[in-house]
Amino acid sequence: MAISSLRDLVLGPPLPTARMGHERLDNLRALAALSPDALASIAYANQEIYLGLVVAGAAGLAYSGTIVLAIAGLLIILGISYSQTISAYPTGGGSYTVARQNLGTTVGLVAAAALLTDYILNVAVSVTAGVEAAASALPALWNYRTELSLVLLVIITIANLRGIREAGAVMTVPVYLFVGTYLFMIAVGIARIVLGEPAGSFVQAAPAPTAEYAALTIVPLALVLRTFAAGCTALTGVEAMSNGVPVFRPPESKHANQTMFLMVALMAILFVGTSGLTQYFAVIPASEETILSALTHRIFLGWPGIVYYIIQASTLLVLMVAANTSFMDFPRVASILARDGFMPRQLAQVGDRLVFSNGILTLSGLAAVLIIVFLGDTHLLIPLFAIGAFLAFTLSQAGMVRHWVRERGQGWLLKAGVNGVGTLATATALTIITASKVPEGAWIVVLLIPGLVLVFRAINRHYLSVREQLTLYEGLPPDLKPLPEPRVVLPISGVHRGIIRAVRYASAISKHVTAVYIEIEPGSAEQVRQRWDEWGLEGEADLVVVPSPYRSIIEPFVEFLDQTDHEANDGQLATVLLPEFVTAHWWEQILHNQTAWLIKLTLLYRRRSSGRVRAIIDVPMYLREEAHPHPHPHLHPASK
């Protein structure tokens, strides 16, 4: 009861199934809920482009414009491609669904594995990047990034367990604050240029190139491609809109498409705008500062400090909201996989708050592991990121090509062509990303994705096998004739109230009850047998004494079980009844029931190795809290 109340307080009261249809979002809220992953990626993508090029000094940084424009081009291709997916799959065209329906189950599972991997990484990257934005403003926090990231992760997890609508409401403000402040910053920057402020020069400002690049007269193509690959993280999250079509109000496809184009436009403006200004003013960050923080300082030079802090705060907040996108999508994809029998069934269960609680907790746990292992450092996590997203993009687009070719509806050739361009562009980016990032840690993802597919397959085989074993409509019809009364065997350690209770329970369910006393101290059985008779138990159950010269309790007991089953030869295994103590406090439990626990463990182990299964009955005896001088006070009415 206390636990329920606490849960209600933190998570809100449970919602009935009937309200499920109302958990839909209007466009503005849906944009806030589904786009922050994509929007906020400019925070770390800008940073990665800077870190990728700065090793080649001013000559390297000169390439950032080209790279940003290439990525923006890719973004527009993706947007057009996905708008076709949204129209074709109005009930939700996640990469898994599209790839599975058009390219087969295995390809679908690869897409699903890729997406799940990237959702986890998105949480870790967004949270750590948000903490880095905050720590740029408050340098005292820089050394506590891991701890702060974990605290924020817990807050986001609780917010999500509360449910999608509240999450949507909480998320709206930071997303529009972020979009508003960054548009404002870009406007101020452009105004400075228009008012005649001169361009900066990386040649004066940039650090000298590292030893590796200092001797080179031209910037190597490999460096440019590697930086392009790192910058492609800006595009992760674009697919969220097509996964999330069902959360829009009807007509879902139309609303989803409107919202996606708005998102793509905002992404392009923010990404190109901030990058362009960085390059125009030749901004270089301090050692414990992000590039966006440095840009903000430069643009608002001479303005009150509060403006800078508001922008850093909005960056932190939008990254938290970006992490939240995964909390909507991961449980949804996991539940679809669970429904199809590729993930454990409990992930398909809708929790009390209309959200997939199990999926949320799984995601949160895995993201926490990543944050801890990678020391809360965004730059270390980035190489693992984006492979999953681009693999899912490519498979999804390829699936769409196949879809149009198969359907051959109106204008199918054009539609297939659009998705074909999308497939080619994303496949090219995927190749560049994989080739340049595998040595930096992406091999983990390259091994993980096929590993996950194997796990999905194994789970599916298991569930199919179970279904086949359980169905009543194949094979022999089930045996329906009544079972004989089970033979009940209970181990006893002596004769006391708990044992008498257990024997009475046993003889209420069967006439064939045997109590077994394992005699470790030679001669100790005599007193047990005497008390057995004294309390009239011989009428209820047979008492068997098994000597144990090796002082083991478990082995002689199990041997006795085997022997009775062999002698009875009735096709049944005897039921084991275990008298157990339930203590008043959990810590007292360690003082009891060790033997019952060992017997259960042994029988479980034998079940596995021999296929022999037997019913086990726990008959608890409740122990009171305190020693009481008069166990039955009503005998002494005067003592009150």
Next chain:
Amino acid sequence: MAISSLRDLVLGPPLPTARMGHERLDNLRALAALSPDALASIAYANQEIYLGLVVAGAAGLAYSGTIVLAIAGLLIILGISYSQTISAYPTGGGSYTVARQNLGTTVGLVAAAALLTDYILNVAVSVTAGVEAAASALPALWNYRTELSLVLLVIITIANLRGIREAGAVMTVPVYLFVGTYLFMIAVGIARIVLGEPAGSFVQAAPAPTAEYAALTIVPLALVLRTFAAGCTALTGVEAMSNGVPVFRPPESKHANQTMFLMVALMAILFVGTSGLTQYFAVIPASEETILSALTHRIFLGWPGIVYYIIQASTLLVLMVAANTSFMDFPRVASILARDGFMPRQLAQVGDRLVFSNGILTLSGLAAVLIIVFLGDTHLLIPLFAIGAFLAFTLSQAGMVRHWVRERGQGWLLKAGVNGVGTLATATALTIITASKVPEGAWIVVLLIPGLVLVFRAINRHYLSVREQLTLYEGLPPDLKPLPEPRVVLPISGVHRGIIRAVRYASAISKHVTAVYIEIEPGSAEQVRQRWDEWGLEGEADLVVVPSPYRSIIEPFVEFLDQTDHEANDGQLATVLLPEFVTAHWWEQILHNQTAWLIKLTLLYRRRSSGRVRAIIDVPMYLREEAHPHPHPHLHPASK
């Protein structure tokens, strides 16, 4: 089966109870088994005296002779005192027994807590000191002391689980090797002096005093007392002989006394001999070297290096054997406490190998924690050590005084006087040790000992309360009239072979069976009810459908249980029958039974909070390993 074989291979086959009497040791083996703790302590006691005095430079080191002689005097007093205990308690006069019988249960428990604490510390100190001896010879090991200590701890633990006799055999060689090599070293040292080798001078050799002492013209008494306290660790383990009287061959007291005097003589010779030679030759160790290692180098100057390595190896080995002493005594004291109801009963159980396996594993685990926390550094562990031993010494000696005064047998005044001197001497040492070591970490022990006593008391109260609740001979006589057939309630998720099996089992034990289907998807109950009727289950059990608009399974089920119990009003709680899957591989288990597990957890929680207890029956269904195209191959004889 495979587990048993592996255990037999590592630990040896189990021994029958009848052999227990033969597990006795002759004097030479008993000395090897019981004295190494005491003998080997010279290894770290010498080191502590050196480290304690060297801060005051040459002037400080000049005091080592005085301190060593004071400790040797204390040793002789202790030896005489304890010989009286051995005579008075031929069945084993551990400090707990003596203090409890003569000074009351609480004092006995304090002594027991003190001893147990010191046994754990002895393991940690001996193992780390042994590793330091080895690392003095092989400096490459110096940085891996923690890891090496843990490896040695595991080896000792396995040796002890094999049993006392084998342990005794293994231990004999190193103890006599140690005694032999050190007596030889002392002889060579004396020979050098006799042959006219001049004394060294600390004034030339010793490091300059630290800043704190450089300005002082005399060595402060506090420093001398603190060093004395650290040196008193040499005496830990003397009580082992009186605890271990029962392992001697009869007449036990006589043999134990002979062996103890041999031990005290050897301790005095080794301790005074090595310390005297260290001072005569003014030996100063290198920075990653023990004082005994430096002394060995000095004495065998010009001898082949192999002699040095043999002596370091014998030091390592005897310290391993010293750790082993605790492995005999800790489980013994723990089992006595468990037998008296002050520790969990399972610690009293004699394991398969006639040793107290549970106690051994507990000791090993706690020592491992100490080694890890104190970074495998003997010098950091020492301040915690010896308080327990001297507290137990004092209480035991005081108990003996009381014993003689009460008995008033022949010569009681003299005997009481001897133990009185022992009490005074050990109490004085205890005061010095406590006062000087509390700030250095001994506060942990000072808090731990009364904490343990409180735990012993709480466990005892619990066991007394349980006994009172279980006894058949007090309070109301137990209810012996037959119970009615239990009402059985089973939750079902649908109708399949596993459910049919569970229903058949339920109706074999009771005529009152109710199956409960929790309906989460509205309308899904219809198909369940239709199949229920189709397979003729309505004759075996009632089917009840409970709608769950909040999609929770557990809460509606538990509410249903409460309601039926309330309606039946027969004083019984319904039995819950849980159909469970047993998978072919343990990892498949995660895909099943989550609901059954949650129901059990909820009922357990309710048992605690409400005192309501109900029987729970697990009816397992065994799942085969592989999906099989023909679940019943015997239908298709051709398919083989």
